[in-house]
Amino acid sequence: MRLTDEERGMLAGEQGPAVRQAMEQQVQVGRFFGAQDMVPVAGAHLSGDAEAMREAGVAHLEDLASLGAACRVPATTNPRSVELRLWEQLGQEPRYVGLEERIVAAYERMGALALNTCVNYQIVSQPLFGQHLAWGDTGTVIWANSVAGARSNFEAGPAGLHAAITGRAPRYGYHLPEQRLGTALIRVHDVPRTAADWGALGCHVGRLVNDYWQVPVLVFDETPRPTADQLKQLGAALASYGSLALYHLVGVTPEARTVEDAFGGRAPQRELVVEKGALAQVYASFVPEKRDVDLVVFGTPQLSLHELRDLARLFSGRTIHPQTRVLLTTSDAVRGVADQLGYVRVVEAAGATVLTGVCYYIMTARELAERHGYRTILTDSSKLANIIAGYGYNPAFRPTEECVAASCRGTFAENAAWAAQAT
Amino acid sequence: MGSASDVKDAKGGSDARAETTTLVGLAGVGPVVEGEALVSRHGFSARYDVDRDRGTFSREAHDLYGESLVGKILVCTTAKGGIATSWILLDMVARGMAPLAILFRETNPVMVQGAVLAGVTMLHRLTPDPVETIRTGDRLRVDPSSGTVEILSRAS
Numbered sequence: 001m002r003l004t005d006e007e008r009g010m011l012a013g014e015q016g017p018a019v020r021q022a023m024e025q026q027v028q029v030g031r032f033f034g035a036q037d038m039v040p041v042a043g044a045h046l047s048g049d050a051e052a053m054r055e056a057g058v059a060h061l062e063d064l065a066s067l068g069a070a071c072r073v074p075a076t077t078n079p080r081s082v083e084l085r086l087w088e089q090l091g092q093e094p095r096y097v098g099l100e101e102r103i104v105a106a107y108e109r110m111g112a113l114a115l116n117t118c119v120n121y122q123i124v125s126q127p128l129f130g131q132h133l134a135w136g137d138t139g140t141v142i143w144a145n146s147v148a149g150a151r152s153n154f155e156a157g158p159a160g161l162h163a164a165i166t167g168r169a170p171r172y173g174y175h176l177p178e179q180r181l182g183t184a185l186i187r188v189h190d191v192p193r194t195a196a197d198w199g200a201l202g203c204h205v206g207r208l209v210n211d212y213w214q215v216p217v218l219v220f221d222e223t224p225r226p227t228a229d230q231l232k233q234l235g236a237a238l239a240s241y242g243s244l245a246l247y248h249l250v251g252v253t254p255e256a257r258t259v260e261d262a263f264g265g266r267a268p269q270r271e272l273v274v275e276k277g278a279l280a281q282v283y284a285s286f287v288p289e290k291r292d293v294d295l296v297v298f299g300t301p302q303l304s305l306h307e308l309r310d311l312a313r314l315f316s317g318r319t320i321h322p323q324t325r326v327l328l329t330t331s332d333a334v335r336g337v338a339d340q341l342g343y344v345r346v347v348e349a350a351g352a353t354v355l356t357g358v359c360y361y362i363m364t365a366r367e368l369a370e371r372h373g374y375r376t377i378l379t380d381s382s383k384l385a386n387i388i389a390g391y392g393y394n395p396a397f398r399p400t401e402e403c404v405a406a407s408c409r410g411t412f413a414e415n416a417a418w419a420a421q422a423t
Numbered sequence: 424m425g426s427a428s429d430v431k432d433a434k435g436g437s438d439a440r441a442e443t444t445t446l447v448g449l450a451g452v453g454p455v456v457e458g459e460a461l462v463s464r465h466g467f468s469a470r471y472d473v474d475r476d477r478g479t480f481s482r483e484a485h486d487l488y489g490e491s492l493v494g495k496i497l498v499c500t501t502a503k504g505g506i507a508t509s510w511i512l513l514d515m516v517a518r519g520m521a522p523l524a525i526l527f528r529e530t531n532p533v534m535v536q537g538a539v540l541a542g543v544t545m546l547h548r549l550t551p552d553p554v555e556t557i558r559t560g561d562r563l564r565v566d567p568s569s570g571t572v573e574i575l576s577r578a579s
Contacts, residue, residue, distance in 0.1 A: 028452050028539045029532065052470065052507035056517035060540070078506075138505050156509035159536035173532065211501065212531035243503060243531055362507075387505070390471035390482055 001030050001170070002037045010166060018069035022162035029159060030170025039132045039171040041152075043074045044164035045120055046112055047136035048157040049081035049362050050099035057157070058099050061106040064161070071164040075112040076120040078137045079302065079329075079359040080104070086355060091371045092364055112164065116357035117331040118301045119232065121148070124333070129254055132175055134163030138239035139232070139301050139383070141174075145246040147231050149254040151175045154212070154245055173213075174245055178264075180255060182217035182248055184209050185268035189221060190278045195307070196399040198230040199382035200282040201274065202237025203397075208272055210242040217262040223251035229304050233381065236301050240383040286385055286396045288412045292323065294374045295393075296407045297360045298400070299329035300384035305337055311352075312343035314404040320351030321410025325372070332356045352407075360384060365391040378403050378412070444574045446549040446556060451567035452535060453544030457575070458523040460561040461495040463487045464554060467525065468504025469511035469537070478520035496563050497522045498553045502534035509533050512541035524565050526553045526572060546570060 009015065010023040030038070048057060082092050082100045104114045113124070120135075121127055121143050127135075127150035134155040135141045144150040153173040155163055163169045173179050186205055192198045201218075209216045216238070226234070226249075238244045248256035256262035298311060308330060320326050328347060330338070335356045338344050344354050355363075361384055368374060369392050377393045379385055385397035396412065406412055465472075465486050474481035478493035502508070515521035524544035527534070538545040544565055549572060557563065560578025565571075 025536075025539045029535050031450065032452055032535050032539075032545075033532070034449070047506045048510050052510040052514075054510075054514045054517075056514045057510040060513065136506055136509075154506065154532045156506035156533040156536050158509055158513075158540045159532070211529065213529070240505070243501075387471065 001027060001035055007038055007168070016068050018064050018067040019165055021064070021067070022069070022165040025158065026162050026166060026168065026170050030172060033170065033172040035170035035172040037171050038168040039175050040167055041073055041134045041163055041169050042131045043125055043133050044071065044155065044160045045076050045078065045125070045135035045137060045140050046107060046157075046160045046164065047078035048103065049079065050096045050103060051081040051362055051364055052157070053103065054099070058102050058106070060158070061103060061161075064165070065106045065109040069110050069165050071111040072167040073164055074125060075164040076125055077104070077107050077112055077114045077116050079118055079362060080116050080357050081362045081364055083355045083358050083363070086353070091368065093367060096364055110164070115331065115333070117333070118359055119304065119331065122228065122232070122304050123331055132169065134160050134169040136160030138243075138245070139236040141245050142235040142239045142247065143232065145174055145180070146235055146248065146253050179213070180246060181215065181264040181266060182256075182262040183214045183269045184216045185259070185263075185271045186216050186218045186274060187271070188218055188274040190274050190276045191220065191224065192230070192279060194399055195227070195230045195233045196380040196382070196397075197279050198226060199233035199237045199380070200279040200397070202234045203241050203282050203382040203386070204274060204278050205272070206238045206241025206244060209244065212243045212245060214242070214244060215246050215248065216244065217248045217250065217256060217259065217268070219250040219259055224249075226252065229307055232301055232304070236381070236383040240386050282382065283398055288376050288396045289394045290376055291411045293376055293378050293406050293410055293412060294324065295377045296324060296326045296403055297329070297377060297379045297381075297384060298327070298403065300359055300361065300379065300381035302359065303328060303330040303334060305334050308334060308338045308343050309341070310400070311404070312346040314401060315347045315350040315352060318350050318408050320407045324407055324410045325374070326352040326407045327360065328352055328354045329358055329360055330354065330356055361387040361391065365393070369393060378406055446551060446553055446572040448546050448549035448570045448572070450570045451544065451546035452539050453524065453542055453567050455564070455566050456496070456523045456544050457562070457564045458494060458496045460557045460559055460563050461487065461490060461492060461497050462554060462557055462559045463497070463499040465499060466501040466503035467497065467499045468502070468508055469515065470507040471504050475511065475515055475520060478515070492522045493520055495522050496524045496526065496565060498526045498557050500528045500554055502527060502531040506533055509537040509540065512537040512543050516541045516543065526557075526565070528552060528554060546572065
């Protein structure tokens, strides 16, 4: 790799052992992927929670902090695996609480903003077109790349932190204009209506196009006008099912004014059609194995204020079934405003619990299932439905209104209105 | 990057599976290792496929379900899952539950970032296809600097 004088100095330890360690690892990753040089980044998003990191990862973080590591670009943190206020009430294990507190302390020592959110782009660090970033949560990366036209690879855990410490990332993958061109053309004839529908579309496409280096280009018969929350679900699902870091939506996202624009004049490597009825089939592909709903989770990725408001409207005046647990996950920032606006009170009055700074699938989900006897989980996030199956749950993915109705009934619907609606 | 010039044997053609003793790919990361292969036709995520406390595949739908990957050279198709693998490999190494190396058809940044942090050997884009060529139980020598995998002996 071609390094600048400053970067060579970093490797030589001129800026201390933490910078040296960070740069050494970045160069190894860069060489692996054929990076020619490093690119300065405007920000970093730091992922890593106690469940993934355990003692070894947390100790590594503390070592870096002790070596004087400091974020030289604005850095935010991803959700924690423990609800730091409600862990006892939720039945979470104390051993994770201590680890999480150490993680937060180490990140703060290094100068990161411990916001514990997977929607930093909705709250504090809006990505800009053409901006190079080192973001470490897949949903944040696909948002930055696709919706904003910023440039980031998946800079997971240690890599995001290394980028924050050196202010650089190895220039390969989605930092390069040629990697950002479309590879697969997806003609969508089944028009999503709700955010969950957009998540269903992401699930469908991500199951078919599932390789980090692929870039699907979605084109509709009539240019859609999705909301930010709808694109949040689309991206999270594409990243979850397809390990994808970038998509283009023709007429909507900035690098896809036209199909030709999105492919840069190249021919698509493959073409797929999303026929009418495909989204209903995505919902139907999640089959509950019993009638009772044990757990309902809203907020993967964490709820925006709009989404929390909509849930407050849907739950207003209703009562959640006593055998069904309902959890909403959001950020502290959104919760603060939602408190002021009365939304939290409304959903809590219905019997739901609002959690902050967490995301359900990283919340020691297997232990919670064992402790509380959770088996069936219902969610309006196709991403959560995908991941949670790996933790011993039987997941169902349904539209938001159906999830609210089922929360109050305590059972899945027999003749599901969602299926009829989506066809 | 990976120099193929010093490679003895990379026969193509229809009998590649039977004949090939060396696979060539891009330069990888980690130390040179020798060990036993464990081959999967599925992808790999350290978070969703594996019980880290036992070092075994724990997802029922995985074709290596129940198998131990501890000390093995895992050969599989692709990197799956979210960001967690970037930390998990370090934890597995720290507790003696890690694979010796992982060879992918195609990997992604998260997996490589995790391998670099943990010091686990990793290669991808090998020719011929490692999933088709290598069999579980084969003894391999993996040299990341030259991007080569040598099949030292076949599983009996």
